[in-house]
Amino acid sequence: MLRIANISATVRAAELLDQQRVIFRPRDPGDAFALTFISSFVDERGSIVAGFVPGYTADSVSPMNLSDMWALGQPSGAPEFLFMPKFRWRADERYLIDVASEAFDLFSIGPKGP
Structure with a gap:
């Protein structure tokens, strides 16, 4: 599984990710x-x-048995998570997690840009 460590989160996204991680309850044991x-x-x-x-x-x-399309996001200052990137990962690029919608607790993840 691809591990993406060249990723960071905005302050607000890190706060919301932390909140979501705290209330997280696995649907099945081991999830x-x-x-x-x-x-x-x-x-x-x-x-x-x-x-x-x-x-x-x-x-x-x-x-268990996740395809190669899944990755492990390991942002500094925010909890790690599994996800299916909507971008082609590049080792020389930086990625950013941001809040896409506070009303729906949704995040955006993509290249950080300049």
Whole structure:
């Protein structure tokens, strides 16, 4: 499994990740803390929920037999987590975890930029 250590979090994202990690309860014994991507959120009529933006949400994932598409994010100052990167990892690049939506506790993860 790819380990991504060249990743950091904004102050607010680190706070929210810490909160999510504290309240995390594994769905099944042995499950790990993970961030999974949610691309849409619709109401009972099939309409996009107002204010929703795609992002990663805290989840429970079995670490057994994960495909090569999964990675272990190891940000300094924030809890580590399993996730499926939505970017092509590069050793010479820096990555950043930010808050995508406070209302829905969603995170963005991507290249840090200049």
